[in-house]
Amino acid sequence: MKSNTPMDNNAAEEKLVSAASSEVIINIEKVNKWYDDFHVLKDIDLVVKKGERIVVCGPSGSGKSTLIRCINNLEEHQEGSIVVDGITLNKNLKNIDHIRTEVGMVFQNFNLFPHLSILDNLMLGPIWVRKMPKAEARATALEYLERVKIPEQADKFPGQLSGGQQQRVAIARSLCMNPKIMLFDEPTSALDPEMIKEVLDVMVELAETGMTMIVVTHEMNFAKTIADRVIFMDEGDIVEENEPLQFFNNPQHDRTKLFLSQIL
Amino acid sequence: MAFVKKEITHARPAPLSERSVIGWMHKHLFSSFYNSILTIVTLYIIYITTKGLWVWGIADAVWIAESRRECFDISIDGACWAGVIAWMDNIFYGRYPKDELWRVNVGILLLIVWMLPLWLPRVKGKIFIAITLISFYPFLANYIFLGGESSFFSQFMVSAAIVSFVVIMLNAIIGVIQGQSISTFIATRLGSSLKSEKSQRNLNLALLIITFIIAFLWQQSWVLGEVPWTKWGGLFLTLVISGIGIATALPGGIILALGRRSKLPVIKVLSTTFIEVFRSVPLITVLFMATTMFPLFLPEGFVLNKLAQVIIAVCLFNAAYMAETVRGGLQTIPKGQYEGAHTIGLGYWGTMGLIVMPQALKNMIPNIVGNFISILKGTTLVSIIGLFDILGMLSSVSRDLSWIGLHKEPLLFGAMIFFILCALMSKYSRHLEAKLSTNRKT
Numbered sequence: 079m080k081s082n083t084p085m086d087n088n089a090a091e092e093k094l095v096s097a098a099s100s101e102v103i104i105n106i107e108k109v110n111k112w113y114d115d116f117h118v119l120k121d122i123d124l125v126v127k128k129g130e131r132i133v134v135c136g137p138s139g140s141g142k143s144t145l146i147r148c149i150n151n152l153e154e155h156q157e158g159s160i161v162v163d164g165i166t167l168n169k170n171l172k173n174i175d176h177i178r179t180e181v182g183m184v185f186q187n188f189n190l191f192p193h194l195s196i197l198d199n200l201m202l203g204p205i206w207v208r209k210m211p212k213a214e215a216r217a218t219a220l221e222y223l224e225r226v227k228i229p230e231q232a233d234k235f236p237g238q239l240s241g242g243q244q245q246r247v248a249i250a251r252s253l254c255m256n257p258k259i260m261l262f263d264e265p266t267s268a269l270d271p272e273m274i275k276e277v278l279d280v281m282v283e284l285a286e287t288g289m290t291m292i293v294v295t296h297e298m299n300f301a302k303t304i305a306d307r308v309i310f311m312d313e314g315d316i317v318e319e320n321e322p323l324q325f326f327n328n329p330q331h332d333r334t335k336l337f338l339s340q341i342l
Numbered sequence: 343m344a345f346v347k348k349e350i351t352h353a354r355p356a357p358l359s360e361r362s363v364i365g366w367m368h369k370h371l372f373s374s375f376y377n378s379i380l381t382i383v384t385l386y387i388i389y390i391t392t393k394g395l396w397v398w399g400i401a402d403a404v405w406i407a408e409s410r411r412e413c414f415d416i417s418i419d420g421a422c423w424a425g426v427i428a429w430m431d432n433i434f435y436g437r438y439p440k441d442e443l444w445r446v447n448v449g450i451l452l453l454i455v456w457m458l459p460l461w462l463p464r465v466k467g468k469i470f471i472a473i474t475l476i477s478f479y480p481f482l483a484n485y486i487f488l489g490g491e492s493s494f495f496s497q498f499m500v501s502a503a504i505v506s507f508v509v510i511m512l513n514a515i516i517g518v519i520q521g522q523s524i525s526t527f528i529a530t531r532l533g534s535s536l537k538s539e540k541s542q543r544n545l546n547l548a549l550l551i552i553t554f555i556i557a558f559l560w561q562q563s564w565v566l567g568e569v570p571w572t573k574w575g576g577l578f579l580t581l582v583i584s585g586i587g588i589a590t591a592l593p594g595g596i597i598l599a600l601g602r603r604s605k606l607p608v609i610k611v612l613s614t615t616f617i618e619v620f621r622s623v624p625l626i627t628v629l630f631m632a633t634t635m636f637p638l639f640l641p642e643g644f645v646l647n648k649l650a651q652v653i654i655a656v657c658l659f660n661a662a663y664m665a666e667t668v669r670g671g672l673q674t675i676p677k678g679q680y681e682g683a684h685t686i687g688l689g690y691w692g693t694m695g696l697i698v699m700p701q702a703l704k705n706m707i708p709n710i711v712g713n714f715i716s717i718l719k720g721t722t723l724v725s726i727i728g729l730f731d732i733l734g735m736l737s738s739v740s741r742d743l744s745w746i747g748l749h750k751e752p753l754l755f756g757a758m759i760f761f762i763l764c765a766l767m768s769k770y771s772r773h774l775e776a777k778l779s780t781n782r783k784t
Contacts, residue, residue: 150685152685171689175689178686179686182685182686183681183685185682189679190682191679191682191697191701202688203686203687207688252686
């Protein structure tokens with residue numbers, strides 16, 4: 079565990095109040111997925127409420143990234159159903175495009191567009207997908223850059239920014255599309271220890287606004303602070319699922335115990 | 343063993359050997375005994391060869407003479423540039439009538455002036471410039487070069503070209519002086535009477551239509567004698583064929599490359615077959631096929647002239663080559679870029695057009711320009727199937743009775759022309775690379 083994030087000290091006291099409502103926003107039922115012959119997701123069931131914050135953890139190859147990538151169809155599932163915001167994910171390209179505009183995603187490697195300035199990275203989606211007028215898109219972009227605390231970098235290119243700054247830009251880029259759900263795929267795994275905090279801070283602030291979030295991460299203190307639920311996956315199965323305090327202090331499954339003893 | 347640094351180490355300038363000319367020479371030319379010998383020997387070889395070239399090409403050369411015989415009388419060992427000078431018009435324009443040469447110059451000048459605003463940073467509406475250039479200029483050029491009776495359609499397109507040219511020029515002037523586009527300039531001049539966007543658009547449209555009518559009436563009074571394509575030749579013909587080849591190769595290549603990577607099997611197979619067939623055959627074969635077999639596939643009575651057949655063949659051939667270059671460029675783009683684009687809701691065309699292609703093409707600039715250069719050089723093959731392009735003209739000099747047997751000088755002159763054109767292209771490509779590079783740290 080990287081222990082120099084200041085959150086360690088008093089994370090438990092700062093536990094955010096849950097924003098979960100009773101409205102279901104993601105409903106995953108009996109989802110199976112194979113990469114060729116390899117069974118990556120096995121009968122996954124997961125219901126996410128609006129405003130709920132879920133942290134997914136597990137060893138590498140356990141299918142946690144694949145699971146969240148199925149939610150916006152970056153990966154196709156072969157069996158089962160995924161319903162996002164009332165829309166069923168199927169072969170219909172219109173549905174997929176629509177769901178993608180409602181679901182923001184942040185990657186381990188940022189995936190910013192290196193040929194565009196920071197501002198253009200942020201304005202691209204609103205202008206081309208949302209058909210927003212340029213001036214309005216610009217104002218929105220600047221507002222979100224302000225929120226992730228790097229307004230002064232607006233005219234630079236991604237290659238000129240540090241990893242932490244790039245990841246914050248990536249978060250702002252997703253937020254510019256005004257999504258209902260945010261997916262985070264190991265957002266701090268490619269960052270230097272000193273930069274992890276600045277990204278996690280932005281994510282905590284985002285959680286405070288009541289955004290529905292699914293975060294794949296190994297930052298356990300972060301999980302304790304924001305998660306309503308922690309999901310532990312192994313070999314394509316959801317092995318254990320609990321609220322964070324119970325999950326960390328009183329794990330039930332042997333595999334979970336082993337995993338927690340390895341990383342804590 | 344504790345150590346704490348107390349002062350800051352200040353940066354110092356690099357040692358003299360890294361910065362001065364003598365330092366550079368010491369490091370790169372005379373770093374050891376054997377390197378020094380190598381340098382001196384190389385310099386001596388360069389001296390011998392350039393001296394010979396200098397004496398033959400310039401010192402002993404003949405510049406003014408009536409025939410090759412006269413050249414020999416003046417200087418037996420020197421180059422006979424007089425022959426090249428006498429044939430200069432033919433080398434540049436082929437057998438285009440002497441009195442009509444201005445038409446070629448005007449046509450090429452129009453192209454250059456048309457493109458010029460693309461390089462002026464303050465000018466707005468560059469996409470309009472590019473689109474009108476591609477859609478209207480060819481018709482204008484066709485009319486200017488070919489002349490003769492023109493159909494209503496051709497007159498229509500020529501008028502459209504005139505209107506776009508005028509608009510682009512005014513727009514460029516206003517852009518350079520005011521930094522505005524022409525439509526905002528008109529709108530601000532007329533002030534408050536034009537508040538809504540709609541009335542402004544109507545006004546622009548009305549102005550365009552009026553200029554179009556004027557242009558249409560004006561061009562009807564033009565009388566240009568017909569110059570059949572058989573009279574075209576020289577550098578002019580080379581530039582026409584390779585220019586069209588270059589202009590179509592990139593868009594054609596992009597379409598084919600996307601087709602080859604498509605998930606739709608029919609499109610994929612068709613594109614792959616097309617690319618592989620054209621890439622597995624030499625250009626000269628394609629040219630022979632185009633001029634002898636192509637007419638067999640056309641409906642009865644429909645005759646395409648040889649030049650058009652050659653141009654089509656050159657375009658198809660080079661699009662196939664460009665497709666593989668573009669495909670190579672597409673493979674340099676990591677999967678994450680597609681995923682990043684998808685997550686903000688961009689579909690296939692948005693992802694390709696806004697994210698993937700711009701990066702792939704930027705990575706591919708050296709290869710693309712390399713392709714352009716080989717298109718320019720490759721078109722000289724048309725001289726084999728009987729078109730008098732620049733190479734055809736250069737080798738005709740030796741068959742002129744007055745200059746019989748004069749081979750070396752015209753070919754050397756041609757080599758210089760190609761060297762200049764190709765060097766300009768590759769120089770521009772390096773400039774473009776540097777300009778588009780966004781990886782630099784400030």
